[in-house]
Amino acid sequence: MEIDESEFYNRLLDYHNILYLCHRNADPDALGSAFALKEAIGGTIGVIDGCDRVASQIAKQLNIEYVLNPADDYDLVVVVDTSTLTQLNGFQLKNYAVIDHHATTSLNDDAIFFLRQNRSSTAEIVLGILNSMGAPIKRRTAFALIAGILTDTGNFKHASADSFRAVAELIELSGIEYGEVMDVISSIPQDVSMRIAFLKAAQRAVIEKVDEWIIVTSQVSSFSGSAASNLVLVGADVAFVASKIDDVVKVSARARKYAINAGVNLARLMEEISARFNGTGGGHEGAAGMDAYGDPDSILASCAEYARASLRPKQTQLLS
Numbered sequence: 001m002e003i004d005e006s007e008f009y010n011r012l013l014d015y016h017n018i019l020y021l022c023h024r025n026a027d028p029d030a031l032g033s034a035f036a037l038k039e040a041i042g043g044t045i046g047v048i049d050g051c052d053r054v055a056s057q058i059a060k061q062l063n064i065e066y067v068l069n070p071a072d073d074y075d076l077v078v079v080v081d082t083s084t085l086t087q088l089n090g091f092q093l094k095n096y097a098v099i100d101h102h103a104t105t106s107l108n109d110d111a112i113f114f115l116r117q118n119r120s121s122t123a124e125i126v127l128g129i130l131n132s133m134g135a136p137i138k139r140r141t142a143f144a145l146i147a148g149i150l151t152d153t154g155n156f157k158h159a160s161a162d163s164f165r166a167v168a169e170l171i172e173l174s175g176i177e178y179g180e181v182m183d184v185i186s187s188i189p190q191d192v193s194m195r196i197a198f199l200k201a202a203q204r205a206v207i208e209k210v211d212e213w214i215i216v217t218s219q220v221s222s223f224s225g226s227a228a229s230n231l232v233l234v235g236a237d238v239a240f241v242a243s244k245i246d247d248v249v250k251v252s253a254r255a256r257k258y259a260i261n262a263g264v265n266l267a268r269l270m271e272e273i274s275a276r277f278n279g280t281g282g283g284h285e286g287a288a289g290m291d292a293y294g295d296p297d298s299i300l301a302s303c304a305e306y307a308r309a310s311l312r313p314k315q316t317q318l319l320s
């Protein structure tokens with residue numbers, strides 16, 4: 001049976017032992033929504049298989065406790081932000097309700113009751129429930145819901161007016177600062193040694209401009225793959241980052257889509273260059289790596305030269 005926000009809340013009050021169940025690899029929308037409901041109404045959060053990177057970060061930051069792969073011994077299971085049964089990895093649903101924002105939720109058919117709204121995130125629907133029950137919006141709840149809205153809208157890229165309104169309301173009611181949430185969910189890793197590797201990769205970057213293309217090489221002692229991704233993020237079209245560990249030179253490469261379209265194929269590049277340096281390499285067109293032997297500077301120079309030769313001038317690419 002389909003019901004509205006206040007009815008959803010009233011129905012939940014009939015149960016004493018509620019499990020808020022998130023889909024596998026739970027994202028911030030699922031976890032944040034489950035957390036807000038648990039805080040307001042009581043119950044337990046369940047997660048199938050674990051949380052994704054950002055949701056794990058939020059769980060850590062807010063001290064959110066959840067049960068991993070819970071058993072079905074609850075009075076009611078509230079399936080959160082989930083549209084199909086397969087996302088629950090075969091969890092046996094008996095007495096359950098659904099709260100979700102996806103267009104079609106096949107789970108609704110057998111649910112005791114469900115709340116579905118056409119929103120950008122489940123978090124926005126949960127805010128509606130909290131408002132209808134007159135619940136105060138606490139900081140942790142606001143943090144979790146804003147994180148859910150932000151990630152489900154791709155940092156507002158797919159946001160509706162309602163999403164902006166919901167975030168504004170959450171900030172206003174809780175006193176939380178938007179920047180606090182952004183700091184946690186941004187792509188910057190929390191790991192200090194990883195951040196230092198990124199900064200060193202940028203500091204040691206050898207930047208080469210070929211026509212309008214930018215090819216960057218650098219060296220770090222670890223995290224070469226993420227460092228190469230970051231060099232692309234800050235401006236490189238193609239980036240090669242080497243790490244020398246004992247005798248082995250590990251090179252990671254990343255390329256922007258534009259560079260791939262213009263002829264760069266990092267998988268082939270890594271295969272060929274690694275063979276020249278007694279190693280092996282491969283991967284994908286836009287992300288590849290190798291383990292080789294020799295002088296890191298020479299290996300990186302060979303990579304850059306190969307990339308240079310593969311790139312068509314940008315004009316040609318635009319006209320084709």
Ligand SMILES: [Mn+2]
Nearest residue numbers: 029081122152
């Ligand atoms: Mn969602």
